[in-house]
Amino acid sequence: MREISERELKRLKETYPTGTRVELVHMDDPYTKLTPGLKGTVKVIDDMGTIFVAWDNGSGLGVAYGVDSIRKINE
Numbered sequence: 001m002r003e004i005s006e007r008e009l010k011r012l013k014e015t016y017p018t019g020t021r022v023e024l025v026h027m028d029d030p031y032t033k034l035t036p037g038l039k040g041t042v043k044v045i046d047d048m049g050t051i052f053v054a055w056d057n058g059s060g061l062g063v064a065y066g067v068d069s070i071r072k073i074n075e
Contacts, residue, residue: 004049004065012049012065016042016072022053025069027061034059039073 020042027034040055049065063070
């Protein structure tokens, strides 16, 4: 995982504010049960750029900045 700059962190927090609905595109974790297409709601973004999501399947696994990917959705 790469380090995030202050500017990138600010942009990330503006793009995915708390309550934003997202869809998982890719997660680079061979042990996760999360699959592409799963939807959830952003809870918080920490200072490392990890986006913590309340996934609709009950998981709270975070999305690692620069490793995993999500996209905003409108529902």
